[in-house]
Amino acid sequence: MRLIKILLFLQLIISLNSCGPLAYKKVDSSKISNDPDERVKRNIEEGRSFELFGGEKKFGGATTYEFASSNELWRATLDTIDFMPLTTANYSGGIIVTDWYSDNQNLNENIKITIRFLTNEIRSDALDLKIFYRNCDSLNKCKIIEKKGNLSKELKKEILKKAVIYQQQAKVKKDKKD
Structure with a gap:
């Protein structure tokens, strides 16, 4: 009986998840810029950036990294x-x-x-x-x-x-x- 409750609960979560903000959305590729800097700015504006290990902030949320050659x-x-x-x-x-x-x-x-x-x-x-x-x-x-x-x-x-x-x-x- 307990196993059935767990399976029903998981089914409920999966079905609700597909209706909410995590649901797949079609994207028109012609509206997305090829320039990575513009995509980064857009992702930051939409709140899709993160800070890794408390790094130096750039564009409000992303981190900056220097390559060894620079x-x-x-x-x-x-x-x-x-x-x-x-x-x-x-x-x-x-x-x-x-x-x-x-x-x-x-x-x-x-x-x-x-x-x-x-x-x-x-x-x-x-x-x-x-x-x-x-x-x-x-x-x-x-x-x-x-x-x-x-x-x-x-x-x-x-x-x-x-x-x-x-x-x-x-x-x-x-x-x-x-």
């Missing part, structure tokens, strides 16, 4: 350390980790760089850059230490310089479009 700080970082093999480059997580790198002069000493992006803005505290040194002896016993030194400061400075240049180039390119 983020000057990310591009500058990859261009600066392009001589090193990468282990991880996670844009959404905001981290780049290189593999151990050694120049041909001293094969027993390697370096590894970890870069965390704290913000997309180009400023001195936007990056957390750590450099690890690995020294191995003849028995392949290795010691890994983190050093904060001149190399870290120089890399950070070079990344920020390139990021500013990329930002200026993007601005000039945008001004030419307008």
Whole structure:
């Protein structure tokens, strides 16, 4: 008896749902714009947008996302350390980790760089850059230490310089479009 009540209740919900606001509506495709920006604006006006993870608001409800190729700080970082093999480059997580790198002069000493992006803005505290040194002896016993030194400061400075240049180039390119 209980099963019959549940089935009748589900049937009632399904039949009411097909009559209400969720019912299928025919749409004339000639009235819909091909321009995605116009469709986004229309969806927002009709209340069909949502905010994902409390993101930055745009057009009143949608979120904005930057792609890695349009983020000057990310591009500058990859261009600066392009001589090193990468282990991880996670844009959404905001981290780049290189593999151990050694120049041909001293094969027993390697370096590894970890870069965390704290913000997309180009400023001195936007990056957390750590450099690890690995020294191995003849028995392949290795010691890994983190050093904060001149190399870290120089890399950070070079990344920020390139990021500013990329930002200026993007601005000039945008001004030419307008």
